Amino acid sequence: MDHDLDAMTREQLINEVKKLRTxxxxxxxxxxxDLCWHHPQLWNLLPEQAGKPPIVPSWPQFMRxxxxxxxxxxxxxxxxxxxxxEYDGKP
Structure with missing residues (x-):
């Protein structure tokens, strides 16, 4: 899954670590x-995409x-x- 790392130079690896740490x-x-939000920008730091949308619980299960x-x-x-x-409606 992380075979792309094998081909990276030291400098590229350092840049990748910095990007992930950020x-x-x-x-x-x-x-x-902001603790409650879906965070695709974090997951988009990975080279591969998830490939499918998340499974979202129905409201009662979600609220629990x-x-x-x-x-x-x-x-x-x-x-x-x-x-x-109060929540202001902005993600």
Whole structure:
């Protein structure tokens, strides 16, 4: 799957690592409502495309997943700053 790396020069590999790190940092640094978004720009850093659209849960299952994700943030980041900012409709 990563055979393209075998043909890269040291300089190309360094550039690839920098590109991937930039993408991971952008995803890591997402905050507020941006945590909830589909992130194809991160996945597009890979040389291959996924080949199929994601499977999207129906609303009740999706909302249960959102609640579980938010609950996990309380457990994993108990000291995180809380925000009362409303969602503004912009991804």
């Amino acid at each position: 993408g991971v940092r952008a995803h890591r640094d997402a905050t507020g409502h 997943g959102c609640i579980a994700y938010r609950t996990s943030l309380d457990a994993q980041c108990p000291g995180a700053v809380r925000s009362e900012q």
